[in-house]
Amino acid sequence: MYKLSKPNICEDEINAVADVLRSGNLVYGAKGREFESALERFTGSGSSRVVSSGTAALYIALKSLGIGEGDAVIVPGFTFPATVNAVIVCGAVPIICDVDPLTYCIDPVLIRQAIDSWQGQEKIKAVLPVHEFGYPADMLKILDIASEHNLFVVEDAACAIGSTLNGQHLGTFGDIGCFSFHPRKMLTTGEGGAVVSGNTDLVAKIEEFRNHGMTFQSGIASFERPALNFRLSDIQSAMGVVQLGKISQAIKSRSKLASRYNDLLGDEALLSLPSSIDGQNWQTFMVVLDDSLDRPTIISHLRESGIETNLGAQSIVRMPSFEPYVLGNTETPISDRLYFQGLALPLTEQYGVQDIDLIATKLLTVLNSA
Ligand SMILES: *Cc1c(COP(=O)(O)O)cnc(C)c1O
Numbered sequence: 001m002y003k004l005s006k007p008n009i010c011e012d013e014i015n016a017v018a019d020v021l022r023s024g025n026l027v028y029g030a031k032g033r034e035f036e037s038a039l040e041r042f043t044g045s046g047s048s049r050v051v052s053s054g055t056a057a058l059y060i061a062l063k064s065l066g067i068g069e070g071d072a073v074i075v076p077g078f079t080f081p082a083t084v085n086a087v088i089v090c091g092a093v094p095i096i097c098d099v100d101p102l103t104y105c106i107d108p109v110l111i112r113q114a115i116d117s118w119q120g121q122e123k124i125k126a127v128l129p130v131h132e133f134g135y136p137a138d139m140l141k142i143l144d145i146a147s148e149h150n151l152f153v154v155e156d157a158a159c160a161i162g163s164t165l166n167g168q169h170l171g172t173f174g175d176i177g178c179f180s181f182h183p184r185k186m187l188t189t190g191e192g193g194a195v196v197s198g199n200t201d202l203v204a205k206i207e208e209f210r211n212h213g214m215t216f217q218s219g220i221a222s223f224e225r226p227a228l229n230f231r232l233s234d235i236q237s238a239m240g241v242v243q244l245g246k247i248s249q250a251i252k253s254r255s256k257l258a259s260r261y262n263d264l265l266g267d268e269a270l271l272s273l274p275s276s277i278d279g280q281n282w283q284t285f286m287v288v289l290d291d292s293l294d295r296p297t298i299i300s301h302l303r304e305s306g307i308e309t310n311l312g313a314q315s316i317v318r319m320p321s322f323e324p325y326v327l328g329n330t331e332t333p334i335s336d337r338l339y340f341q342g343l344a345l346p347l348t349e350q351y352g353v354q355d356i357d358l359i360a361t362k363l364l365t366v367l368n369s370a
Pocket of ligand 1: 053054055056079080082083130132156158159180181182192193
């Protein structure tokens with residue numbers, strides 16, 4: 001079976017984990033700090049703090065900025081629901097903006113519209129762009145809008161470790177960046193994530209929200225506020241250090257495979273292909289099927305041929321469970337189309353060009369016989 005993705009775990013990760021197990025120091029400690037320094041060097045961020053998941057990273061980011069009841073946060077309509085869950089669980093209201101049909105990322109023009117037309121009681125405090133599938137959101141325009149309206153910028157860079165825009169690592173443009181190390185992402189620690197920021201006051205708050213609301217003065221713990229535990233274990237950080245060392249090579253391999261998909265599928269009228277840009281990590285390769293095609297049929301035909309495909313991400317306003325929480329605009333035709341017709345294809349650096357050839361050829365056959 002060609003899996004959509006598979007974690008790239010070698011003996012190095014296994015040995016690194018075994019070393020931590022033998023050391024007896026399992027919770028966040030020396031390995032966690034080593035992983036954080038490595039992340040800081042790799043991303044060029046001022047500070048990095050590892051946490052238990054990408055969702056925890058988003059939640060901690062919003063809490064650290066003081067976002068809660070009475071506030072609103074602008075989010076894209078097309079994303080993994082964790083982005084919006086973090087806003088809602090903090091007590092704030094998500095304002096949904098549609099995305100660009102080619103990059104799948106939030107459309108800055110619609111951010112402006114959402115701000116201008118907002119009639120709710122809640123005060124808009126932040127914009128939370130998602131670098132969907134590792135593709136950079138239009139950060140320069142988003143930062144302009146944010147500074148005009150005095151908004152915080154939190155980047156959901158869950159998919160974007162290793163991705164850059166104009167040479168700058170994603171997650172380092174705004175006030176806070178959030179990464180995920182779920183096995184579906186480019187770097188995995190099983191579960192895990194990281195928060196990055198260049199603002200030392202924010203980093204102090206991030207540390208508190210990660211660790212029971214604690215601060216330390218001369219080694220003495222003081223509980224500053226009620227907060228939860230979102231630490232990453234050193235068992236996981238040991239994996240992260242090894243994985244980070246392999247990521248640049250992985251991205252090179254993936255971009256070669258992505259261009260192969262583009263070459264083979266580019267002329268097919270029944271598909272539209274994702275945007276390519278230098279610096280993206282190709283975490284996911286999602287095509288969009290023509291409206292005439294029934295996606296479940298395509299997915300099941302491909303599965304019969306040993307190829308796993310799936311939807312890419314969700315349209316938030318099309319999910320009934322979010323209905324009570326979403327105020328303002330709920331017209332997001334592009335997000336809807338990506339949700340219903342998007343098809344994520346298998347892509348991992350562990351595949352070769354001949355695997356991509358086989359998958360693409362099969363996909364073309366299935367499309368044209370559907
Ligand atoms: C994966 C993902 C998350 C959640 O990360 P977890 O580590 O699974 O909690 C959040 N946002 C986006 C865009 C994601 O792709």
